[in-house]
Structure formats: structure tokens, C-alpha cells
Amino acid sequence: MNTFLSTYWSFCWIYLRPYRWKALFLLLLLLSSIGLQILNPLILRWFIDDVSTYQPFSLLLHTALLFVVIALGEQVVSMLENYQAADLAWLTTNELRTDVMRHCLSLDLDFYQAHTPGEMIERIDGDVNLLSQFFSRFLMAVIANVLFLLGIVAVIWVIDWRIGLSLGLYMLFVLFILVRMGPLAIPFWTASRQASADLFGFLEERLSGTEEVRAFGSASYLLSRLFPLIQRSLHAERRGTLVSVLLWGTSSLLFTLGTAMILGVGAGLFRAGVLTLGVVFLLFTYAQQVAQPLMEITRHLGSFQQAAAGMNRLFTLLRTQPTLTDGSGTQLATRRPGAPAVEFRDVSFSYMGGEPALQNLSFTVAPGQVLGVLGQTGSGKTTLAKLVFRLYDPQHGCISIDGVDIRNERLAGLRASIGFVTQQVQIFHATVRENATMFDSSITDTALLAALRDLGLWEWYQRLPDGLDTMLTAAGDALSAGEAQLLALTRIFLSQPSLIVLDEATARVDPATEGLIERALDRLLHDRTVILIAHRLSTVRRADMLLVLQNGRMREYGTRASLESNPQSHFAHLLRTNDEEVHA
Numbered sequence: 001m002n003t004f005l006s007t008y009w010s011f012c013w014i015y016l017r018p019y020r021w022k023a024l025f026l027l028l029l030l031l032s033s034i035g036l037q038i039l040n041p042l043i044l045r046w047f048i049d050d051v052s053t054y055q056p057f058s059l060l061l062h063t064a065l066l067f068v069v070i071a072l073g074e075q076v077v078s079m080l081e082n083y084q085a086a087d088l089a090w091l092t093t094n095e096l097r098t099d100v101m102r103h104c105l106s107l108d109l110d111f112y113q114a115h116t117p118g119e120m121i122e123r124i125d126g127d128v129n130l131l132s133q134f135f136s137r138f139l140m141a142v143i144a145n146v147l148f149l150l151g152i153v154a155v156i157w158v159i160d161w162r163i164g165l166s167l168g169l170y171m172l173f174v175l176f177i178l179v180r181m182g183p184l185a186i187p188f189w190t191a192s193r194q195a196s197a198d199l200f201g202f203l204e205e206r207l208s209g210t211e212e213v214r215a216f217g218s219a220s221y222l223l224s225r226l227f228p229l230i231q232r233s234l235h236a237e238r239r240g241t242l243v244s245v246l247l248w249g250t251s252s253l254l255f256t257l258g259t260a261m262i263l264g265v266g267a268g269l270f271r272a273g274v275l276t277l278g279v280v281f282l283l284f285t286y287a288q289q290v291a292q293p294l295m296e297i298t299r300h301l302g303s304f305q306q307a308a309a310g311m312n313r314l315f316t317l318l319r320t321q322p323t324l325t326d327g328s329g330t331q332l333a334t335r336r337p338g339a340p341a342v343e344f345r346d347v348s349f350s351y352m353g354g355e356p357a358l359q360n361l362s363f364t365v366a367p368g369q370v371l372g373v374l375g376q377t378g379s380g381k382t383t384l385a386k387l388v389f390r391l392y393d394p395q396h397g398c399i400s401i402d403g404v405d406i407r408n409e410r411l412a413g414l415r416a417s418i419g420f421v422t423q424q425v426q427i428f429h430a431t432v433r434e435n436a437t438m439f440d441s442s443i444t445d446t447a448l449l450a451a452l453r454d455l456g457l458w459e460w461y462q463r464l465p466d467g468l469d470t471m472l473t474a475a476g477d478a479l480s481a482g483e484a485q486l487l488a489l490t491r492i493f494l495s496q497p498s499l500i501v502l503d504e505a506t507a508r509v510d511p512a513t514e515g516l517i518e519r520a521l522d523r524l525l526h527d528r529t530v531i532l533i534a535h536r537l538s539t540v541r542r543a544d545m546l547l548v549l550q551n552g553r554m555r556e557y558g559t560r561a562s563l564e565s566n567p568q569s570h571f572a573h574l575l576r577t578n579d580e581e582v583h584a
């Protein structure tokens, strides 16, 4: 627990530091609230002793009024304290949430393959929320309660040091037991959170694939897979709760014994005439008040255990480092405008140590040239594109742009100079403007409208109810497959990259849309170096050079004209058979 708290504290301090004055104010509120809670029973004690010694009515009235004022003040202070604690927790954890999100975005694609989006949401939101609760409720409660207990011991010590000492020792004993018991439930809660992350992951993935699920009638199969996950989550949660309840019961027992002890000692000392009735009442009230902090600590034990589990997972996530290290070079970002040359030199790559997806691949694309890449499904075309964009690094060989090894360049600069159009166009739940500019507010509406006109989306734009402010859904319902492709081309057009890697979508579009896409490509690819992963022969006709892949290896490479005119070439064979879909 000590390690946990010190790790937690150094971690928290990073986020708390900017709000230290707020934290200090919170501490003051906390101390005032504790002071008032300790003071009020003392006033009751005076009241009782005044009554039993027949003091004048006016004195009794004043004491009673003081009691009411302090009780009200205590409520106000505790309200302010709760508000401040929640405010501080939100402020700090929002920044933590942003950092976790930023970290996740920097991780390798392999990481995303191993973790479902639902699981990531649970990490970024669920675990950070747990931490927020831990901070605003548990940590504050523990600090306040420990101070409160110390205050009570101090007051009783002043009245009778022997009772104060025994109370103090008893509390230390209870706290020791609680602290020892705390970590017992952590593994149960870790398992419970993991089970719920798995459940969310499953739901997210299946819900996003609703169309396929319905089309293939796999709903009942999916439900049968869902039940075991729910069951696992339920069992894990039940085990965690059971252990927490056992811990809670133990601390309750300890508390009851403590109250009985204090009452017994108080009654004995009253009979012996050592203590007044007011002091015995004070002891009884404090005994009851001691119960509250102990119960609170125990009650928050659950959230502590869950937060500890959540924090362990957050630490593991934050410790996960991307294998792709950022380079320091800025040559590509600062190079003179114009199309660059691209070179693959003996490049081999396999995903996560599996079978090679690309083997000993060497080729060059001269500035301003279009390289068409052909090959059967699974031959490595998309992999090639991902390597240029440095989503992965090859295990062997080197990829360079204008003679600069891309591994030495800053990732942001490299990616800004490349336009990568993937087969699957991701539409975001955002406005048309944001979707087309990819949230780049420096792009003006005039430039955007010109691009929509140039790239064939003008008619579509005119049909939009709120123009550029029209909201699109993440499912991309407002766009046909062809329009989505045109929007993807618009995005690239607006970002003005000098190198374009285009993984052509295979979706069939009507001849009119195909014409629009071809015209958009004419506009987009002009004066740029292009790696064009082609699935249709009509697309590859714009290529200067051709690379045909087979099982990750180069099968054919040369100028399009030479391959076209060589009757022995595979490309010439494809042209002869006039197979529009390319299956090299």
C-alpha cells in the first residue's frame, strides 16, 4: 500500500501542481470542517454539565444557540468542501484523460490489434474516472478522517490522558488491521474491471458491425457469445463485492468493540466520581463519531481497491512504449516544394513476427512519377503503403524519400508530407467542414468549397441541409461509397502533400461516379509523386511505372509502356484477358 500511495502521490502531484492553490483552499475547508465537528460535542458537554449544575437559563440558551450556529456552519463548510473536491478531481483527471488519450494515439498499430476499442474506452474513461472518485472521495475522506480521529484523541487526552491513550492505541490497531486488509481485494477488483473491459470491447465491436451481423443472421450466435462474458463480469464483480463486504464486516466488529470499551470505561469512571456526566456524554458522542470515520474508511475501501486496480492498468498502459521511435530530422518538412523521389532498398517486413508480408523489395519512384502497384489479395500492397507512411518499420532494409531514411525524420513532418488515402474512408461524427479539413481550422471555407467543386463533390454539397455545418455520422450514412472516396481525395487535396500513397478502394461505383473519381484523381495526382495501389486496370493506366507483387515479393517491375509492349509480361496478359479487377 505504501508503494501504491507514494506512486499514486508522485503521479497525482504532476496533475495537481497547477491547481495547488485550489488544493490548499480545499485543505483549509477540510481543517475547518474537522475543527467544527470536534467542537460541537464539547459544547453539548458544557450544556449537560451546566444543566446538571443548575446554571442560569440565559447561559443554557447561549450554549444551545452556539451549538446550532456551529452545526449550521459545519454543514456549509462540508458542502463547500465537497464541491471543491469534486471540482479539483475533474480538473486534474481531465488532463490525465487527455494525456492517456495522447499516449494511446502514439502507440503502434499492433497495440490496437491486441486491444479492442471498447477496452480502450474503459481504460481512458472508466479507469480515469475511478481515479477521480478515489481522489475526490477516498483520499479526501482518509485525510479528513485521520485528522478528525487525531483531534478527538487530543481532546480526550486533555480530559484524561489514560482514556486518550487507550483510545489512540485502539484506533492505531484498527487502522493497522484496515491497512493490512486493504490490498486483499485488489486482485478481485482487477479481475472484475478486466471482465467489464472485455464485455465493453465485445459490445463495441459487434455493434459497429451491426450491418454484417444482420446480413449474415449471426445475431443469435453473437448473443450466445455475449452471455459468457456477462456471466464472467457478474462473477468477478460478485467476488470483489463479497471480499469487500467481509472486510467491511470485520471493521464494523472492531468498531463495536471499541464503543463498548469506551462506554465501559466512561461508566466506571463516572461512578467513581472521576468524570462528570457531560464528559461521559462527550466520550459517548466521540465514540459514535469515531465510528463514522472508521466506517467511511471501510466504505471507501472498495473504491480504493478499484482505483488501485484501475491505476495499475493505467500505469501499465502509460508504460507501454511505441516501438516506432520518433526521428529528429526535419529535412522532409523543410525541403523545397516539389515532388520527391521514393526508394525501397531490400525491404523485408512481417507483422508481429509472423510470415513475411514483404520480402527483399527494392524499387524506386522518380519525382513526379506514378508507380502502380498490382498483386493478388494478400500479396503485400497495403503493407507497402503502410511502410511508406511509417505506420510500421521494416525489420530489414531501408525506405528513403529524397535520399532521407524515413526512420530519421520526425514522424509528424514525415506524415505531413505524405497524403495517405486508405481503402476504408473513416467519417467522423463532426461537420462536413471538419471531416473534409480533418479538423485543420487554418483551411478557409473558400479553399474548401473550391476543392469540393474541383473534386466533383459540388452537387453533393448543394444537397446538404446546413452546408459545411451539416453534421455527418460516424457510420457515414450521408455519403455513398463513391462520395466517401471523393471526400477522402478532397482531404488529401487540401493538405497539399508532395507524395501521395493511394490505396484504391475496391467498392464498385456507378460509371458516372467512377468518371468523377477519375477526374478528381487527375487533379489530385498532377505534379506529385504517387504510389498507387490499383485494384482496377483503368486506374493503373495512369501509372508511369508498374510493380507487380506476389506473396510479398517482386514479380514484375518496369515502365508501364515496356510491360505493356512485352507480350511475355504478366501485365500484358492481364490486358489481353481484359480482366478489369486486377488479380495478378
Ligand SMILES: Nc1ncnc2c1ncn2[C@@H]1O[C@H](COP(=O)(O)OP(=O)(O)OP(=O)(O)O)[C@@H](O)[C@H]1O
Pocket (backbone or CB within 6 Å): 113, 351, 352, 354, 357, 375, 376, 377, 378, 379, 380, 381, 382, 383, 384
Ligand atoms: N495487421 C496485420 N497483422 C498481421 N498480418 C497482417 C496484417 N495486415 C496484413 N497482414 C497479412 O500480411 C499479408 C499482406 O497483406 P496486405 O494487406 O498488405 O495485402 P494486400 O495485397 O494489400 O491485400 P488486399 O488486396 O486484399 O488489400 C497478408 O498475408 C495479410 O494476411
